Amino acid sequence: MNRRTPYLAATLSFGLIALLPATASAEIIPGGSRGESKPSAERNGHTLTSRISYSGSTKGTSGKSSGGFAPTGNWTPPACWYEPRSPAEFKKSVEDMYTTTVNTPGQHSYAKTAAGQYRDMYKDGKYKNYNLDKADEGAFWVSVQDEDRWDEPGAWSCSELPFWVEKGKAPQVKNSVTPEVLAQLAYNQVDVPKTEVSLAPAGNTKVNLPTWAWLDEATFKPVSVTASLDAGGVSLRSTVTATPVSLHIKPGTKDATLHPGSGECAFRGGHIGTPYAKGDADKTPSCGVTYLRSSGNGSYALQATLTWNVTWTGTGGAGGTLPTGTFGTTQNITVQEIQAINR
Structure with a gap:
């Protein structure tokens, strides 16, 4: 070789x-x-x-590595x-x-x-x-x-x-x-949870029936990675922190209404969306989608992409922001027609 x-x-x-x-x-x-x-x-x-060396929420340490946290834009x-x-x-x-x-x-x-x-x-x-x-x-x-x-x-x-x-x-x-370059390298080691949203109904829903979407507050919280260099008489540290800020939903079809209309569900009070509760079937979810047409014999690919703001602090009081990062996953949703019986 x-x-x-x-x-x-x-x-x-x-x-x-x-x-x-x-x-x-x-x-x-x-x-x-x-x-x-x-x-x-x-x-x-x-x-x-x-x-x-790296410590904190690094790739492979969580047991649920995203494997796809990536900066937005060309950076x-x-x-x-x-x-x-x-x-x-x-x-x-x-x-x-x-x-x-x-x-x-x-x-x-x-x-x-x-x-x-x-x-x-x-x-x-x-x-x-x-x-x-x-x-x-x-x-x-x-x-x-x-x-x-x-x-x-x-x-x-x-x-x-x-x-x-x-x-x-x-x-x-x-x-x-430098502390900033060290932070940039730490960015590449950040591990975030898989963006799998909770849905109600889960996996199977009906035409014109709102599907609620939310994220587990305990799972989706800020994560940090610290990069350290001790070599040749130089000692530097930088810590990068990624904080979830919004969830963007794409329903997988044009025949759908998003909630909110932009499909961008913001974090409020430490969570995104509102968990579905019994009796909420006729309400409009703060985060979710209403499908307007059946998926037939197949399913729609609902894409959920979480955006994370990234900040850093380093040796000597240095600090700042880095490009936002995103990670998304796709979940298959089967949408059926509501069957009515005429008597």
Whole structure:
């Protein structure tokens, strides 16, 4: 299998080996392939993975993961970013990469040359022995990719070679980790409950009979994720909080009347809609739909999409808002004609 590391891909992209064929960067060393699902530094010792950790309502922790919470519009969290490493940590990663490259049987000579040139920059070039004598003065900042998004073009846009930043100074490159960037990365880890609304009647209803819709107040409440980074002498925290604000209903057919007419049911008093109670059959629900035509032998796909407002707070009193997120599900509704008997 052809594999690459982010470091060598960046090295080649900057023309250190300008005459290499375009396929060279895909054949450097074992350790992580573009398109491979989850490369692991812990597994192979060569591919850098992020030092950022996440806690709270993260994907997979609730047992009822949405798997589809997504920002509105065209914005997406970064697929790659820069974070710090101490000189000793950086030296180990480069030396491990170099050793593996030159000792891999059948490795191309240009791959070995590239690895050697890359190593020389930090060992005997500009930085002199990886700046080990300046360990208390700063850190190397390196590019890291979202392990779940390696197949996206944006994952390869952080093409700056590892660079030195003095302690107390901010890196002057896009997507270097700040409290805000950390919040954006936490956004991508938020897990929200599946948007399955309670319906009355449930699943089967009648033409011209209001169908009530509501959400369980205990389930749909604000959720938070905290992202933390402690590496290279840098310590940052950011917490993202998603708060449900409205539910939008699409009945799955034009032959229906929405309640309210916009189909947008807002949160009021901590809940959306009003649970159906015995004796409410003739009332108009605060959130729901009345179907005007039978679904025949099939059903209508009622789509319920919940919108969440997203805010964040971070180290040093930083904070703000991020794009709203949505998650929707579809429920099949069978609508029958009301049968009347003439005597």
